[in-house]
Amino acid sequence: MDVTRKEVPLYGQVQTHITLRARAHEDAEFYVVARGSRMTHVTAAERLDDGLTLCFTVPGHDREEAVSVTPYICIKGQIEPCEGMVSLEYFRDAAQEAAEYLSASPDHLESQSYKEVLERFPTLVRASDEELPGELLDHNEKSIQLRPSSGDLKQLDENIVQAVANMDYPQQWKNTDSQSEEGNEMGDAENHPKEHLLHLATRLGLVHLTCFLMHQREPQRCHTMFQAPAA
Known part of the structure; x- marks a missing residue:
């Protein structure tokens, strides 16, 4: 799993993509959780036509730091993380x-x-x-x-x-x-x-x-x- 952006400004609001290794069920929904030292952000992710790429808008954060980014999959009410975790760095521009x-x-x-x-x-x-x-x-x-x-x-x-x-x-x-x-x-x-x-x-x-x-x-x-x- 990889993320297309490694750094984002503190206020976020930029789109990035996560590439999955395996296709999920067509009815699956995806979410992305970004965990920082004081705050955790949850945002919806859209699966693109190739079935392997998730697109989401990076939320704003409260400090300069690296946060962990984990995609979650939801199928029939069951939610679980999928394919590990990547890192994203917030900086001041x-x-x-x-x-x-x-x-x-x-x-x-x-x-x-x-x-x-x-x-x-x-x-x-x-x-x-x-x-x-x-x-x-x-x-x-x-x-x-x-x-x-x-x-x-x-x-x-x-x-x-x-x-x-x-x-x-x-x-x-x-x-x-x-x-x-x-x-x-x-x-x-x-x-x-x-x-x-x-x-x-x-x-x-x-x-x-x-x-x-x-x-x-x-x-x-x-x-x-x-x-x-x-x-």
Whole structure:
């Protein structure tokens, strides 16, 4: 048994395949269980036309680590593992780093905060085929070293949304009305108008993140997670 992807970003949401050695009954259903140190994820798998390949969407996870991946077969209500276990490594990519950085500073945003984000994450600039502002070029040594971007700004934007949705993002991200009033009062006093993450996402051209933040009502996870049983 083999898996086509050995590494996936923390937020998951990518398809991968497991190749079985033997065909199963036509009426069989398949599931994949990914076990980490603190969480166990269960997701359905689809058997492809060749009868030997299982396709499933990798769920998001809570930490960088290797997890065990085991396919299960269900026939007439009987569930059992099939053909052993493979390993899958979760890692932080540029989108995950950006989402974590943004989630850590929703109360400290100003109209010029987007420059700090571009300084810290030049990947955003490269993805949109722009150049860093002149005043930021002398400070590139402070930038976090990220894995190379795997797509354009649109793809990076979508991945940031997936990373954000996989996190327990703070309540402040949604309280736009109350924050606006408080921020404006502080801005008038300090002559540095406060902004929301929504404003920052707009300035950075992150359309998908902007839409995501506008439509949030309650903290949520984008995948089903189960607590791993105690050893």
